[in-house]
Amino acid sequence: MAPDEVIEAIKSRFGDAVKASEVKGVEARMDIHWEKNYEILMALKEMGLDYLNCLSAVDRIASAELEVVYNLSSLSLPAKALVRTRVPREEPIIRSVASLWGTADWHEREAFDMMGIRFDGHPDLRRILLSEDWVGYPLRKDYQDERLVPYEPV
Amino acid sequence: MNTHETEIAERTRETMEEMYVNMGPQHPSTHGVLRLMLKLDGEVVTEIIPYVGYLHRCHEKIGENRILTQIIPYTDRLDYLASMYNNWGFVLTVERHLGITVPERAEYMRVILGELQRIASHLIWLGTFGLDLGNFTIFLYCFREREMILDLFESVCGQRLNYAFYRIGGMPLDLPDSFVSNCKAFLEWFKPRLPEYDALMSDNIIFQKRVQGLGILDPKTAINYAISGPVLRGSGIKWDLRRNDPYSIYDRFEFDIPVGTSGDVWDRYMVRRIEMEESVKIVEQALQGLPSGDIIAKMPKKLKPPVGDIYTRVETPRGELGFYMVFDGSEKPYRYKVRSPTFVNLSVLPVIGTGYLVADLVAILGSIDIVLGEVDR
Secondary structure, three states, rough: OHHHHHHHHHHHHHHHHHEEEEEEEEEEEEOOHHHHHHHHHHHHHHOOOOEEEEEEEEEEEHHHHEEEEEEEOOOOOOOOEEEEEEEOOOOOEOOOOOOOOHHHHHHHHHHHHHHEEEEEOOOOOOOOOOOOOOOOOOOOOOOOOOOOOOOOOO | HHHHHHHHHHHHHHOOOOOOEEEEEEHHHHHHEHHHHHHOOOEEEEEEEEEEEEEEEOOOOOOHHOOOOHHHHHHHOOOOHHHHHHHHHHHHHHHHHOOOOOHHHHEEEEEHHHEEEHHHHHHHHHHHHEEEEEEEEHHHHHHHHHHHHHHHHHHOOOOOOOOOEEEEEEEOOOOOOOHHHHHHHHHHOOOOOHHHHHHHHHOOOHHHHHOOOOOOOOOHHHHHHHOOOHHHHHHHOOHHHHHHOOOOOOOHHOOOOOOOOOOHHHHHHHHHHHHHHHOOOOOOOOHHHHOOOOOEEEOOOOOOOEEEOOHHHHHOEEEEEEEEEEEOOOOOOEEEEEHHHHHHHOHEEEEHHOOOOOHHHHHHHHHOOOHHHHHHH
């Protein structure tokens, strides 16, 4: 399945939920509405993109949003997909995909730990890399810690 | 409980309840500071809860506060048993984003060093895996051979563990004149050693009985958990990024991808064992075709990557190492995410490890081949 076919199929099923899309090599890139993330990812999984390489979170502080990025690929098809979705910073809640992919469990816990995104429906959402009593989310751009020394290039 | 059991329980003050036991963080078979909370019924593990993060140093935050060339030494510390390959994964990501073509000779050097690193990493794994199961001899043999690879690396870059040797655009130093002959001599010496390992491990009936049918990971679960590397191949899926999503010049070399059949500890062991032979083949072909010429592309003084994001993956000795990087037009990455193979592979341990004895769990954990520097980042 070619990447433009993937985008076409998703667009015809979900319409406005796909805000922007482009093709980069074999990769289909889509920006989607956060409320439809579970349905769109399930559709992609059914299309054969059943290998969740990576799930990461990006702090888009300029627009007061947090971004969740899903990297999908397949062990049988050459196509890949990169799905981005943004949630508001004040209330970062998004539906968990841990029921679709077992690997999403730890990735989502890491995104919660580092960025403070809450994954609705996650079976066991708690900090994974930091200790349980840690305050704040270190990978957010406005994270403050008096132990952090600002970096000055020489 | 029947009356007889109650009687015994009262007499011996045993409650016959399940209990929780901590395995680690200081435990010789957890290969670092991994803590496993085990729920035990007698000696049978009924539940595993892994606790990771004891080595966490916020690698990603450090990366976001450094310019691109300064990140390379930090990537060494991810998987410290395969530093060359971590360097490679990182520089490849930046090179693809910038659209840099690396000179031929540098690509060959990368393949040679990367595959030697794979052999060294698998040797460490084989040695410590043997040690976990009570075979001390293999550990000494493996470290003897690894020492020779480290000597080769030292002759190239002066370092033995954390090399920071790959550069964006190529390699910083050419191979020394003696390298090709020394490397060939090593390979000639190393090839007859592999049957010796077989005699100690693979042909050992005690070892076979110990690991066969243990920790079975079926292909469906493996894909669901996005398992990669030798663990995935042990489950019978022929998937190697060097072949299936080729980077660098891997499409020029002839090599086989070993796969297992049942997905147990034995299969994962055999995959890594055969992979060493395949790596030897690749190094031999690369030494044969090593061209002369430039080792680094023409690079600007200041690297300013264009706005955008990229995900690139390489096949390290432990699986798929991915870098997801977002650039906002400045010299530093806006977001720098590391998808480490063992972090993902370890997450399947609660699925494949339950229902076995504690002593078997040691073997299953060993067969996943974790490096905590990479799990915790």
